[in-house]
Amino acid sequence: MKWKLGDMVHGFRVNAMSHIEEVNSDAYVMEHVKSGARLMYLDNDDDNKVFYIAFRTTPDNSKGVPHIMEHSTLCGSRKYPLKEPFVELAKGSLNTFLNAITWPDKTMYPIASRNDVDFHNLMDVYLDAVFYPNCLKNPQILMQEGWHYELENKEAPLTYNGVVYNEMKGALSSPEAIMEDRAMEKLFPDTTYGVESGGDPEVIPTLSFREFTEFHRRFYHPSNSYIYLYGNMDIDKTLEYLDGEYLSAFDRRNVDSMVKTQAPFGKRISVTAPYGIAENEGTEGKAIHALYNAFNDHMSTMDSLAFRILNYVLIDMDGAPLKQAVLDAGLGSDLSGSYGDSYKQPVWIVEVTGSEVDKQQAFADVVDSTLRSIALKGLDKDMLEAALNRTEFTARENDYQGRPKGLFYGVRAMDLWLYDRDPMEALRYIDDINTLRDNLKTNYFENLLLRYVIKNPHQVLITMKPEKGLTEKMNRETAEKLAAFKSSLSDEQLDEIMASTKALKERQASGETEEALETIPLLSRKDLKRTVEEEVLEKENVSGMDHFHFGVHTNGITYLNLYFPLSGLTEEDIPYAILLSTLLRSLSTTKHSYGELARLSNAYTGGMSFAVNGYGKVEDTNAYLPALTVRAKALTAKADKLLDLLGEVINHTLFTDTKRLKELILQEKSEWDMTAFSRGHSLVMTRLTSYFSRGGEFAEQSG
Template sequence: MNFELSKIYHGFKLIEEREVGEINSKARIFEHEKSGARLLNLQNDDDNKVFAIGFRTPPNDSTGVPHIMEHSVLCGSKKFPIKDPFVELAKGSLNTFLNAMTYSDKTLYPIASKNGKDFFNLMDVYLDAVFHPNIYKYPEILMQEGWHYELNSKDEEITYKGVVYNEMKGAFSSPDDALYRRIQESLFPDTTYGVESGGDPECIPDLTYEQFIDFHKKNYHPSNSYIYLYGNGDLEKQLKFIDEEYLNEFDKAQVDSAIGVQKSFGEIKEVRHEYPVSPADECKDKTFLSLNFVIGRNTDPELYLAFEILEYLLLETQAAPLKKALLDAGIGKDIYGFYDTSILQPVFSIIVKNSNEDKKDEFKKIVFDTLKELVQNGIDKKLVEACINIKEFRLREADTRTYPKGLIYYTKALECWLHDENPLTHLEYEKSLKNIKTALNTNYFEKLIEEYLINTKHSSILILSPKAGLAEEKSEKIKKKLSEYKASLSEEEIDKLVKETEALKERQTSGEKTEDLEKVPLISLEDINPKSEETPIEEREIENTKMLFHSMFTNKIVYTRLIFDTRAVEKELIPYIGLLSGIIGKIGTEKYSYIDLANEVNIYTGGMGYIASSYTKYDKLGEFIPKFVVKSKALVDKIPKMFELLEEIILNTKFNDKKRLKEIIQEMKSRLEMAIFGSGHIVAANRLFSYFSEAGKYEELISGLEFFEFIKTLERNFDEKYDEIVENLEKISTEIFNKNNLLMSIAGEEEEYKEAEKHIPSLLNKFNSGTLEYKNYDFQLKICNEGLLTQADVQYVAKGCNYRKLGYEYKGSLQVLKTIASLDYLWNNVRVMGGAYGAFGSFGKSGNMFFGSYRDPNLKETLQVYDNLENYLMNFDADEREMTKYIIGTVSNLDTPLTPPMKADRAITYYLSNITDQDIQKERDEVLKTTKEDIKGFANMIHEAMKQNCLCVLGNEAKIKQNEDIFFNLVDVFN
């Protein structure tokens, strides 16, 4: 259908229409005349359609009201009055994305689906949720999702409980997360960006029900909304639905949600904060130093893009001059940058980790001296070219990995749209990129450095220092506050709290009315394609080396994988394989210094990556193949140079650069620390697998906590271990990078393959092809049941085993069990009633299974929930509609959209794991045919699995020690 400017379509007036070549879309901007809602449509041929509605939601304090509201509106609405329609959708839709997000100044509700009927269903539930939530009827929603006083009986101590409260306790436990929050606070003391939209745990209990309701009344009006439609959907039908079902009932209103601008300070403002470490920990070398600068407005497209490139140039690439200067001076052990464009006044930060407060002045001096030197002498043009090239490659590739492409475009659009500028500003990047490319023969970036960094008028220096025992102090302070609060209450007030706790639990445990459940729309099994997608893989051969070709459209980009078997490496040296993956490509070679190498890679390719991993043979219990994968990608005309660089890196890396080797190991330790705080559930699950799985033990040695211990030891004793490190890296490189170990993979169209084929023999003939002796790794597995001690305020609780070792086989219906366990049983018992931020189950084809929780205030209680799953399954009852819902939700996970390199990686996994297309089809058939009896039949397996009593908990030191009777071993993770 053709649309005409200024015409009205179902209440929406078309304001603007134009082609946006950069994203291959036709863009249309509408305004809904009656309600004042804004709408952006990006029409294209992408069948993964995206709908989103967002609101400008700047908070005035740190009670977390925008974040709590984001959770709460999804807890039932006028049209869909059940307690958790969000979970019902997750269980029973074909969504490819379903979530909600709170930012510093906005709250977004996006969904995506390839199925047209499903897309409208999701849109309906989300629109009713934001405009007609049940928060007005049930104060218990705020209690559950935000916070409440928990008091089960008069004699108990009062505690705080709530999903967001525990989520933010977990977030504030991470020093890296705390640093980002304090940076914003230091730069914007007078605007909304100076408070915590997610909620500070110390402030969350200040939020009242009245303030909560007022926030919704003010901000969740169509006049304050930003609606988005993306993909190949029927736009007229979508507009008609949104208008007739929702917007037509609202009149335009004035919503005062504009975001103010912070006045500059005129000088560098100094701010200090503390973060907790264990009382037993050393505080030396654990301080963060951060220099932070406000960079114009995020509505300036060229400045916005230029500083994205400049941040990478100064601090992220291996050739980054500012990073090098700070490392050379020994200011800290890890240096990185941060450029936040999501807020009106973007922030550029230079961060030093694992430093000391007495380095503050030297840090500042080196930063400004280095920046002045770059301005005076000019930035190396090859470095400029490399950084522009890699940014342009990523813009054009549009590989978003985690999120649908359409959602990334929405967040980019909002960075201007939210501030009353054109939403297409950052999507149309060609003009800005063209201007930035003048930096190849001008002092473009030098001028930016001078104006926004050297001559800054708005900046801060932040010192975040460790304090031993701070977590215990805060815990005692909260305990005392709650004790005093209880002492101040009358008998009647205490009774009231007990009754409120009971009322909340009654609501949480009560079932839903069948008629209400049936109001949530559901597609039918007939809407699902019964056929699984075929794996794009074809075996070929070049120079007696097996090639896997993945034929697919890649927009003239060729994706290569060099997959080396690592079984020739002896058992004692396995951790060095993980070390090799972190070092290779970041250190010099015979031909290039590490700086020149980084520039060459970024100029001629889209990047290279090095991954130590393993693949499980699913047809042979306990058998796995360890691999080292070298990933690369380049445009077709750059293929020769890509292979030349691969050869140089793989065969000619020089590990004996002592200074550089030390820098990389220090950085690896720092990044592993960040991962432990950011992904505690994954750390606990992987550690758990190492107790009973051969592949799990191997992964623990190359990337888990055991690898972290290895890296800590190398870093602590680097000088005395230096010769040993170099010798072992050289030894395993020879044992890994051998032609007899190699399997290659190429993804692209036939034309790309033929071009690559011309240059592969030259590479292959350079490899050593000596005889290798493969080792059989005997790990002598044993259950350890560890408590992993940190200063986090929450837990990550994992329990599991290998069900195949108990005599059970993998079936597709196990994936339906995963959906039921994760989104029904565990959601209700661990999240809703337990207050954890998340809970989930997993059943792998290898036999590894586990249950896990995320940012969980509990420990023993959660383990008891896992143990009780067998009873739930024995009594499991679901009618045909419920079973259909669970099956659809499971198929949604099977059909997650994949980018070309992700498809190639999955094909490689199937190939190495001996999984055929017939196996995948069989799994799908079993999912689609799953019955209630199948689910009930898993009760005995769960009973046997939980009886193994194999568990691992990462979390709060005091909490774990209170429950130390359940552990065989306690491990101080960071000491």
């Protein structure tokens, strides 16, 4: 360890320290004595360094000021007076992550880079942005990023415009988003979780410039900040920089940003909310029902981890009892569940799609009776053990889809740190998993279900009801409201709105000055590494097949990809191949039921997936190779079990259970329908690529 408890390092006092085996790091929790800033540092040999500064932001209304402030702070600052410094910064950066994120109770500004100079540049731009933003003195930034009245001429209609306003109109147009918004409002009526931190388009236009700047003054102070550092860096130099360049300019103060605890309910609340569908759409099978459960705010990390396992066993695993009960009762086409512990009070959601409005109570009754029966009779211990093994595999693998793992560690730490709990405990899981494995012999999981759900009345039962033309109706009401407001304005007031509209457009259209551009720190050639890191791909022939192998450190995990060319299929057959890929592993085989397969997969592997992909040729846009791609992984010690299961699924799957086939197809359709909005950008991208190559056409079909 670098320091001892109580050591002072460039204004920071070491308050806690420990080695965390799970993230292979020495962890230090520190405090900047003068400013009150909190800091956590994970010291390890990872050269993909991560920094963030986060603030606890707890709004009491849905005007969207945390979200708008997140956008606006990045529109120029004291040192970097450009309109969009990050656009210019990215042109000369080697960042591996650069973003800003708003949650219901916090706002985070994270960056990551493997280059030391780049890392410091990005950190400096972010710190200057959050502490000295130009948006506090330039109302045009709030107009651009938040909202403003827009009027081109006196004959034109008066409208609302603004980046966050338009973004949230889109975000809150899906039934899933509307449902979450309404359910959280009812579940947490007295806390910050009951409002929309991203902003409700109906309320955003009531945000004033004074409220906006007051929000920054209140929350964007070091005493309300959480600074996170991760990776192999010159930590002494970094702490000296943080102290001397920024934090020492501030004095500690009390910031009222505490996340309140919602008092528990005496009974479950039921509510129905509408969502819009097109006039020509049918309403049959379009209702959604969900049960939201709020837990207490002192849940242990072990109980929280156990509830993730419970959610998987009850709903996500093939043969899951709660999912089977709801589907067998004919209450919908698919059941999903999610457990979120990134709140002070964790929330468990059970949701059925493809239902009817009048089945709300039937859905609640089936959920209640099934959970009571499970708690009384007990959970399948094999399923629990398989789910626990899967959870352990996922935790050990640390697969973050190419993003910096240090960032995910930092986000995870905030799940406790933000609520004045030990952030290091959020990163530990080995002891909890070992204890949970011992608890498989007891009724621990059943008692957990009893305590947190069955005997917990802090619940909201919500139904989303499809309503034809609702979106159009709301748009008309907004237009009528604006028209009435416009008619109440004098000519001078209309001239003022037109002048501000013109001035904003001129600002947006103008380029950056040379003087401003020169302030952006860019990398030079001397800052770059002169060596290229290469991974060696080994090729050999195994039983007549080409085998490619990367010899890299995988923490004892074997990753296997298999490619089966589909060149013998006609284009008419390809959709059926795609459907087949969604069915494999979810149907029974000659040896095992699909439920047993799921348990074996979880017990011995880290997962198996099947997909149909098209692989294009660089030299010929009209040529591509369709293939069924199999991706699988397991601990190397269990690789033989993985191969046995793959062989069984590929060669011995049964397609005779028509009831199960129909269930899976309806689930796939329901999932596609419900995620189409969130995947809109991907759908547009595949549509665009379809115009340029045959491989692109295939990608659109298979997407």
